[in-house]
Amino acid sequence: MDEHAEACGFYEALAGEYDTMTGFEARLPAARRFLRELCRRAGGRRVLDTATGTGLYAIAAALEGGTATGTDLSPEMLAQARRNGEAAGARVTWAVAPMERLGAPARGPFDAVLCLGNSLPHLLADAAVAAAFRQFRAVLAPGGVAAVQLLNYGRILARGERIVSIDRRGAAQFVRFYDFLADDRIRFNLLTIRWGRGLEAAHTLNSVILRPWRLGELVPRLDEAGFTRVVAFGGLEFQPFDPAASETLLLLASGGGAAPQPQAPPQPPGQPAARGRRTAAS
Numbered sequence: 410m411d412e413h414a415e416a417c418g419f420y421e422a423l424a425g426e427y428d429t430m431t432g433f434e435a436r437l438p439a440a441r442r443f444l445r446e447l448c449r450r451a452g453g454r455r456v457l458d459t460a461t462g463t464g465l466y467a468i469a470a471a472l473e474g475g476t477a478t479g480t481d482l483s484p485e486m487l488a489q490a491r492r493n494g495e496a497a498g499a500r501v502t503w504a505v506a507p508m509e510r511l512g513a514p515a516r517g518p519f520d521a522v523l524c525l526g527n528s529l530p531h532l533l534a535d536a537a538v539a540a541a542f543r544q545f546r547a548v549l550a551p552g553g554v555a556a557v558q559l560l561n562y563g564r565i566l567a568r569g570e571r572i573v574s575i576d577r578r579g580a581a582q583f584v585r586f587y588d589f590l591a592d593d594r595i596r597f598n599l600l601t602i603r604w605g606r607g608l609e610a611a612h613t614l615n616s617v618i619l620r621p622w623r624l625g626e627l628v629p630r631l632d633e634a635g636f637t638r639v640v641a642f643g644g645l646e647f648q649p650f651d652p653a654a655s656e657t658l659l660l661l662a663s664g665g666g667a668a669p670q671p672q673a674p675p676q677p678p679g680q681p682a683a684r685g686r687r688t689a690a691s
Contacts, residue, residue, distance in 0.1 A: 450661070464501065517547075
C-alpha cells in the first residue's frame, strides 16, 4: 500500500469522530487568532490550507475575512469539512488533492499556504516533501508565507516519548502513541476505547506510518524549493522554539519575489549563486 492510500484509509476510518477527538469547536478561537496574525505577516488574506482535514484552519481563515481554499486526500474528511463550514457560515472552496499535486482549484496565488496539524510526516520520501514544498512555493504570491507545523520530533526521538496524548470525550477514550521503527520511521497508533456499563469496553486500533521530520532536514528542502527565509517558532502562538522543550515546531517560509521557474537557466560564468535565505529560530 502506498503512503497516499494508507493515510487516506487511516483518516477515512476516523472521519466520523475526528472532531470529537480533537475538540474542533474548542480549538476554533485559537485557530482564528493564528490566522489573523499569519495574514498580517503575509500581507494578505488569500489562504490555502493543504491537508485541511475537517477544515479547521480553512474555516478560521474564512471567518477572519479571508478567501479560503482547503484541500485534502480524504473525501470523507472533506465531506465533514464542508459540513463544518456550512455550520460556521464560512465560505470555503474545497478540493480533493494531495500536497504534492494541488491541481486547478489551488493554483493561487495565495498570500499564505498552510500545512498544519502534523500533516507533513505522512510524506515518507524525500522526493514527496520536495514536491510538496515546490507546490507551496509555486502557488504563493510574492511576499507571501508558507506555514508548516508538526510535532517536535527532535525532542520526541531524543526522549523516546511514545505517548502522544490520552483524551476522554464522554464514553470514548482516545490514546495516541508511537512505535519507533527502523529506517527513520515511526508508527502512529490511535487506540479508541468505548466504555459501556461498569467495566465493559470495546476498542479499535488504527495505525499509520510516519516519517519524523526534524528542523535540520526541513530547512534545506525549503531552501531548495525557492523560499528565501525560514523562521522557526515553538507553536501557533509564535512563541520561541526550544529544540529540547517545545512540543511543536512551526516553520514560516517566506516566498520573496516571483516563484522560480521549473527549469531555471544556468548562472553565467563567474556570477555567484544568489544568496538570500536566512534561517532563524524565534
